[in-house]
Each structure stands twice: as C-alpha cells, then as structure tokens.
Amino acid sequence: MSEFTNDVLKLRVDGVDLDVAATVRRGGALSPVVFLHGFGSTKEDYTDFLHQPAFAGHPFLAYDAPGCGETMCADLSKISIPFLADTARTVLEHVRIERFHVVGHSMGGLTALMLAHQEPDRVLSFVDIEGNLAPEDCFLSRQITTHPAEEDEDFFDGLCARARRSTEFSSALYAASVRHKVRREAVRGIFESMVDLSDHGDLLTKFLALPFPRMFMYGEQNAHLSYLPELAAHGVELAQIPRSGHWPMYANPVAMWQRIADFQHHNHT
Numbered sequence: 545m546s547e548f549t550n551d552v553l554k555l556r557v558d559g560v561d562l563d564v565a566a567t568v569r570r571g572g573a574l575s576p577v578v579f580l581h582g583f584g585s586t587k588e589d590y591t592d593f594l595h596q597p598a599f600a601g602h603p604f605l606a607y608d609a610p611g612c613g614e615t616m617c618a619d620l621s622k623i624s625i626p627f628l629a630d631t632a633r634t635v636l637e638h639v640r641i642e643r644f645h646v647v648g649h650s651m652g653g654l655t656a657l658m659l660a661h662q663e664p665d666r667v668l669s670f671v672d673i674e675g676n677l678a679p680e681d682c683f684l685s686r687q688i689t690t691h692p693a694e695e696d697e698d699f700f701d702g703l704c705a706r707a708r709r710s711t712e713f714s715s716a717l718y719a720a721s722v723r724h725k726v727r728r729e730a731v732r733g734i735f736e737s738m739v740d741l742s743d744h745g746d747l748l749t750k751f752l753a754l755p756f757p758r759m760f761m762y763g764e765q766n767a768h769l770s771y772l773p774e775l776a777a778h779g780v781e782l783a784q785i786p787r788s789g790h791w792p793m794y795a796n797p798v799a800m801w802q803r804i805a806d807f808q809h810h811n812h813t
Contacts, residue, residue, distance in 0.1 A: 547571070548594050548604065553638050557610075557631050560622050564631070565614035566607035567591050568639060575668055576603035576644045577808070580632060580652030582673075582791075583684065583734060584722035586613035589793045590647070598805035602645075607635055609652070611730025620729040624737035625651070629658040642666065645811070647804060649673040650684075650790065654738060654747070661750045669757040669811045671804055674790050676742045677751055677760075678771055683790075685738040688731075696728040703731075712765055712789035752778045757811045761803060763788035763795065781807065 548569035555562045567587050577599065579590035587606035593599050608615035610631055611623045632655055636644070645668045648656030653675015660667045676682065687706070693699035700723065707719035741747060748771055751758070760775050761783040776782055783803040788795035 553607070553635060555631070555634050555638060557634050558622065558627060560610075560627075561618040562610055562631065563616040564607050564610075564635060566605065566635065566639070567594075569594060569602075569604040570639075572601045572603045574601040574603075576605060576641050578632075578636070578641065578644045578646045579604075579606040580628075580646065580648040580655050581606070581609065581612070582648075582650030582652050583738075584612075584718060584726055585649065585652075585793075586725050588613075589649070592797070592801070596801055596805065598801075599808065602808075603641075605635070605639060605641060605644075609655075611727045611734065612725055617727075617730070620727050621733060623730045623733045625654055625658060625734070625741055626737065628655045628734075629662070632656070632659050633663070636666075643668055645669045645671075645808065647671040647673065648675050649793070650675060651734065651738065654741065657747060657751055658741075660754055664755055667754070667756055669759075669807070670754060671759045671761060671807060672751070673761045673792065673800075674763070674766065676738055677748045678769075679743050680770060682739050682742050685735040685742075688735040688739065696731060700726075700728045700731055712791075713763060713787065714789060714791040714794035717794055718791055748774070751775075752780070757781070757807070759783055759803070759807045761785060761792065761800070763790060763792055765789040783807070 551566050553564040586608050590606045610617040646656045653672040704719045708716050759781040785792040785796050785799045792800040
C-alpha cells in the first residue's frame, strides 16, 4: 500500500489565513477519494480508509475543516458552509487533485454538495452520509435558534449536554469528544449557514440534478427521512446502515466501509 503523510497546508481562503491539517496518500493508479468530515468530527474518522484492502490503488485526502481538529484559522468568525466549500476547492487545488470521488458526512456532505453543484465535472461519484438536503436535517444546527444563548460557551455546553442525553446511537460518544474537536467561536457561523441553506437553498433539487453516481447513506434510526423515496425514484443508491443513527462511523463502521467499498467497486475508476 502506498505511503501516506500528515501535512500542514498553508493556504489563504477568502482573505483568511489557514494552516490545514491533512492526511494525504498520493500514490495509486485509480482516482482519488476525498473525505469531508461532519461537525464535531475530524479527518481521523476516515483514515481507516488507508488500511482497507478494498481501497488499494486509490489516492486519499482527508483534512480537518477550519474551526475543527488541528486546522488553524486566523478568523473563526468567517467560517460558514460557503467558506468550507471554498476551502475544499483551495485544498484540492493545492494538492493537485482535479477529478475525484467524494464522501461527505453531515456538514461535510453539505459542503460536498455545494462544491459538486458548482463544479460537477470534477466529481466522479458522491457518497453523502446524512448530509443536509432538507429542513428536517437540522437536528443539531437548528438548536442555534431553538436553544439560543448569548455566549458561545453556554450554547456549546448545552449542545453537548443534549447530545449526551440523546437516544441516537453513538450520540453520547460524540458528545464526549465534540468539545475537543470544534472551536466554540466557529459554531454559530456553521450552524446558521447550515440552517439557512437547508431551509432556502433548494438542496434536494441540487442533489438530484448531479450528473454522476450518488449514494445516500443513513442510519436505520433515520429511515423516516421524508425524502428517501424521492432519492430512490431518481436513481440515488440508498444505503441503510443497521444499528446506527447519524454517526455510522462510530456505531457500525464495518457496515459503513463495506457499503462505500461496494459503491466504489461499481464506479471503479
């Protein structure tokens, strides 16, 4: 298997200086696979890709989004979903990836959707792991309005406490680590833009119009999502992960990786 490196990419996005922490595997004859993590997660959610025999031959990229993990951002107030999409485009340019398969979870799925909508010719396939497509998807981000707080720290404490009490698979595990993975000052901009795009961005129409193979992955606890039949009717492959909720990479990673591998095999380039 090709070697991989942990790099710091010094970039400037929309006038903001970034030190982006990235894991990159450059070798491989097949097309690269790019992973965009969700809110409260980091690139490490996906680096097991490097040890999965099913993905041998694929270059790989995962990085910590601005405001998350080990990535440093000079102005956290500028972070939003459009800013994250611009960051993705800049990272891809920096590491010289032209065309790619993309896997995005939650916030990362929405970021990938915005990027793919703007540059569809660059994307070979898209695995969307519960990325926002409709207002109903804002179960975390809408708390910025349903549970308002004057101080960022107070809002974040409440968010973590509610996640810890949730009955969703792996939510307590998520809550235990999220405060160590996200800068408090980045939360409001991310959540407000997620809600605005989910309510007014016509995301489902954008997703259905994408001209390449798409998979929508969701935990069995979220099999009630209202738009699943419409996705299937428009040729989107549905992947329900058993014994899982919003975080299949924590609750059932074996099933998650298998479904991604099967999808990649069917779209082998």
